[in-house]
Amino acid sequence: MTFTELSLAPEIERAVREAGYEAPTPIQEGAIPGIIAGRDLIGCAQTGTGKTAAFTLPILHRLRAGARGRLRALILTPTRELALQIGEALRAYGRHLRLDSAVVHGGVGHSPQEEKLRRGVDIVVATPGRLLDHMGRGYVDFRSLEVLVLDEADRMLDMGFIHDVRRIVGALPARRQTLMFSATMPDE
Ligand code: AMP
Numbered sequence: 001m002t003f004t005e006l007s008l009a010p011e012i013e014r015a016v017r018e019a020g021y022e023a024p025t026p027i028q029e030g031a032i033p034g035i036i037a038g039r040d041l042i043g044c045a046q047t048g049t050g051k052t053a054a055f056t057l058p059i060l061h062r063l064r065a066g067a068r069g070r071l072r073a074l075i076l077t078p079t080r081e082l083a084l085q086i087g088e089a090l091r092a093y094g095r096h097l098r099l100d101s102a103v104v105h106g107g108v109g110h111s112p113q114e115e116k117l118r119r120g121v122d123i124v125v126a127t128p129g130r131l132l133d134h135m136g137r138g139y140v141d142f143r144s145l146e147v148l149v150l151d152e153a154d155r156m157l158d159m160g161f162i163h164d165v166r167r168i169v170g171a172l173p174a175r176r177q178t179l180m181f182s183a184t185m186p187d188e
Contacts, residue, residue, distance in 0.1 A: 001029045007036070008061050011096035016057065019092055025050030031179075032058050038177055046183040047082075047152075052089045055149050055179055059123070060094045062147065068098065069120035070144035076128055076168065077151040078159050080105040086125045086151065099123060106130045114139050128156065128164035135171060142172050153182040162188065 001024055003013055024032065027045040034041050035058035045051040059073050066072070077083050087103035094101075101123035102116040110133065117124070117139045124131070124140070134140050148169065150156065156165055 006032050006057075008032070008057055009064050009097075011064070012057055012060055012093060015093045015095050016053075018095075021053075025054075027051050028054045028057070031055065035059070035177075035179060036061055038062075040178045041180070042185075043179070043181045044183070044185065045181055051151075051181050052086055053093065055151070055181065056086065056089045056093055059147055059149070060090070060097060060099065063099055063122055064097050067144075068122055069100070071121060071124055071141060072144050073123045073147040073149070074131075074142070074145060074168075074172070075123070075125045075149040075151055076131070076156070076165060077125065078127065078155040078161060080107055080127060082152060083125045083127055090123060090125070101125060104130050104134060110134070110137075128161045128168060131168060132164055135168070145172050145176055147177045147179070148172060150178075150180040150182075153180050154184045154186060157186060157188055 003016055003024055027043060027049045031041060031043050031054040063072050075086055083103050083105045087101060090101045099122040102121040104113050104124055104126040106127060106129055117134060
């Protein structure tokens, strides 16, 4: 399969080519068409398989049209490193679009993240604990949320984030697209 066959918006396909990618990886081939079609999805994939692009590309595709500056996609991931990596991917693949994202993680001050959330962003990438902090302080408005991604869901379980994730998911609109990526599929 080629990237052209995935029918991503031209601005996104251009950014993918500029990143030097020649063809989609298997997880991208398997996931992108269904995500573009608006389906919920469980993807079995480890880091290093191209999983980040498998969800960021179709999310950028979906959000490229429509009102900007309202939180429409939330990506939950277990660690600060992964959150920053996903933030970088969104910036690289979205460089020809005008969507804004914020990365929210612990270990740093609240203020710059709050400032960014208050100004309004289209996509938030977050670790669960810090996102709950911001929610508690009233800085996050989920009313326009359309897409939720649970990245490395098995690691979030292992790290004890299940209650935090449940609380966050409980605050989201029920009508949304939900995508889950995990290297393993434990029953929980
Ligand atoms: P990930 O599994 O998302 O951590 O991605 C692993 C690495 O693969 C990253 O450095 C990506 O830039 C790179 N990558 C993602 N998709 C492709 C692709 N289709 N072709 C070549 N490299 C890719």
